Each structure stands twice: as structure tokens, then as C-alpha cells.
């Protein structure tokens with residue numbers, strides 16, 4: 026495992042897990058998604074706002090990484106740059122080795138506000154089908170992918186419903202089905218479960234792990250919720266406070282098979298969540314990794 030990796034560092038004063046200093050970097054050709062020295066400065070009437078100072082990390086193909094950080098640390102800014110919706114001020118994003126200069130075909134994004142990302146005048150089936158139609162895919166193939174995606178998220182019974190006839194959790198499942206049907210190589214999720222109740226959230230977390238394993242897709246999942254990041258991720262990338270660098274890149278060494286009751290009851294789960302919590306608290310006080318550009 027370690028042979029692909031150029032950069033490692035020890036985890037001082039925390040659990041004996043692997044951690045990779047300010048963002049893990051893989052050997053050339055090994056990454057599906059690379060963020061390289063990414064910097065974003067917004068130009069505002071009040072002057073420049075440096076949202077992201079210098080972010081570098083790699084995701085392997087098929088990896089599920091969670092991204093956490095204090096409020097305002099630039100998580101959404103980062104996702105917008107990764108998804109090609111916004112150009113970075115400096116640095117670059119590479120998808121499977123190719124520089125991202127606009128929304129890439131191989132990428133799908135699921136946002137928190139499912140209400141705004143689904144078209145209320147389109148039925149569930151049509152909402153999921155839309156990106157495939159825009160790609161010019163044949164009807165039979167579209168139908169097959171939509172049916173499979175609805176099945177995967179447990180919504181096969183409501184293809185003819187309108188989004189507003191469904192609960193919040195079901196609407197977010199439609200948004201996930203749309204991303205799944207699109208067959209992306211990279212799936213970005215920006216706090217997708219922030220607006221649903223706790224029980225639905227737990228179900229959706231398990232759904233994401235199931236879909237991720239089934240499709241082998243690379244997932245970058247942004248969340249405010251520390252427990253969620255540890256439960257879901259194979260890695261948790263912790264951002265510093267603004268202007269943002271990677272504070273820590275932590276390997277989550279929990280068993281691959283996870284379930285809400287048993288995994289969250291493991292002593293290791295508690296240790297890891299404690300560690301991530303501590304790091305975020307430190308980040309909030311302005312603590313930055315020793316090698317960060319200040």
C-alpha cells in the first residue's frame with residue numbers, strides 16, 4: 026500500500042492510525058483525482074478574500090474520502106473548483122491525469138439542496154433520465170440505467186411521482202439516483218444529508234456505502250458532521266481554518282463492513298471521532314500544520 030505514496034508523517038498525540046501530513050500525494054499515474062496547490066481568492070467590493078490558500082491531496086480510483094473543516098474553511102469553494110464550476114486562482118485539479126477546465130463528463134455532484142437540484146415539473150424517472158438524455162444516449166439504454174439506479178436507491182416504486190410528492194429523504198435519493206445513473210468515475214457530495222432527519226440520514230449514509238461499493242466509484246464527501254465522516258470514509262481529510270490548507274489526512278482503519286449500531290459502538294470509532302473532533306477544534310483556534318504555507 027505504502028509504495029504508491031510519496032509523503033507520510035506520524036500522528037502525534039492521537040490514535041495509532043496512518044496519517045499523511047498536509048494531504049496524501051500518490052505516485053504519478055496512481056490518482057483518479059488530484060488537487061495540486063489549489064488556491065482561490067475571491068475578488069469582492071471589500072477587497073480580495075482568500076478562501077483557499079494551498080490544498081494538495083490525491084484520491085485513488087474507488088476511494089471514499091470525507092472532507093471536514095470549520096465553517097467557512099472553503100469546502101464548497103474547493104468542490105466548485107474540483108467540479109470545474111469555478112476556476113482556481115492558482116494550482117490545478119486533475120481528473121485521471123487530465124486538467125479540469127470545465128465540468129468534466131466523468132464527474133457528478135450531489136448538493137445539499139435537493140429541492141433546488143430536482144425539477145419539480147418532471148417526474149422522478151425524467152429527473153434521473155435528464156443527464157443521460159443530454160448526453161444523447163439511446164432510449165432503451167437510458168431506461169435500463171434509470172431503472173437500475175432507482176432500484177439501487179430503493180425508489181423503484183415511485184418512477185411516476187413528482188419530487189414534491191416525496192419526503193425530503195426520498196427526494197435526496199432521487200438526486201443520488203440521478204448521479205448513479207450517470208455512471209460517473211468521481212462523485213462529489215456537498216453536505217448531501219444536512220437537510221434530512223437523523224433516521225433518514227443514517228439510512229442514506231448506508232445507501233452511499235452500498236452504492237459506492239457496488240459501483241466502485243471514487244467519492245469525495247463533504248460534511249460538517251464528524252461522526253458521519255468517520256462512519257463513511259476510508260479517509261478523512263481535515264481542513265484548517267481559512268485561509269485553508271490540509272490540516273491532516275487521516276486513514277480510517279475501521280472494518281470495511283460497517284453498520285450503524287455496531288461500527289459506532291466500536292472503541293476505535295470513538296478514538297477516531299475524538300481525534301477528528303480535536304483536530305477541528307485546533308483548526309478553529311487557528312492552529313495550522315507545521316509545514317503549511319502561512
Ligand SMILES: Nc1ncnc2c1ncn2[C@@H]1O[C@H](COP(=O)(O)OP(=O)(O)OP(=O)(O)O)[C@@H](O)[C@H]1O
Pocket residue numbers: 067068069074075076094095096097098099100101102103267
Ligand atoms: N462568491 C464569494 N465571494 C466572496 N467570498 C466568498 C464567496 N464564496 C465564499 N466566499 C468566502 O470564502 C470562504 C470559504 O467559503 P466556503 O463557502 O467555501 O466555505 P465552507 O467551508 O463551505 O463553509 P460552510 O462550512 O459554512 O458551508 C468564506 O470566507 C466565504 O465568506
